Amino acid sequence: MRLRPATVPALRPAVAGVLALILFALGGTGAAQAQDVAFQSVRSSPDAPVTVTSDELSVDQGTGIAIFTGNVIVVQEGLRLNADKVTVDYVQGDRMQISTMTADGNVVMVSPTEAAQGDHAVYDVPGGTVVMTGDVLLTQGPNIMSGPKLTVDLRSGTGRMEGGGGRVRTVLQPGAQGSAP
Incomplete structure (x- = not known):
């Protein structure tokens, strides 16, 4: 597992805080197969409006699938997601209700105190969950955590x-003041 440099300036400080607390929780081992994480400001209501901005939009009227490409920005309350491409699937029979949003390529999810980046993310809107995969890097304050899969x-x-076939890795900044995982 490699740690990638953050592509969003907010990622670096956020990652450091999370990692310090996680190492403390792990008793200094620095690695685990799975680790629970507290997200202090990532709460969002699936009923809140979703705003999507992109360079291009393609809609298949037959299936009702919308594909946003090029510098895609998705905002819902205090949560922001950026990606190269986002595919929106609607609830069958109701093209006004989003079922899932699938983000691919340079995926970055940012809240006021956390930031995560990965290769792929699926937002189950009715379920209120985001699953991010592919060399996931999470930052909270000065701490950093990485692994193959993050579920929020x-x-x-x-x-x-979660480690899945890999391992969860944390980097904690001793003496750093950050948010707790």
Whole structure:
């Protein structure tokens, strides 16, 4: 597992805080197969309006699938997601209700105190969960956590970094003041 440099300036400070607290929670081992994470400001209501901005939009009227490409920005309450491409699937029979939003390529999810980046993310809007995969890098304050899969429950403000076939890695900044995982 490699740690990538942050592509969004807010990622670096956010990652450092999370990692310090996680290492403390792990008793200094620095690695685990799965780790629960508190998301203090990632709570969002699936019923809140979703705003999507992109360079291009393609809609298939037959299936009702909308594909946003090029510098895609999705905003819902205090949560922001950026990606190269976002595919929106609607609830069958109701093209006014979003079922899922699938983000691909340079995916970055940012809240006021956390930031995560990965290769792919699926936002289950009715379920209120975001699952991010592919070399996920999470920052909270000065701490950093990485792993193959991050699941965030937007209703409860909780998350879980899972190792799957890999391992969860944390980097904690001793003496750093940051938010707790």
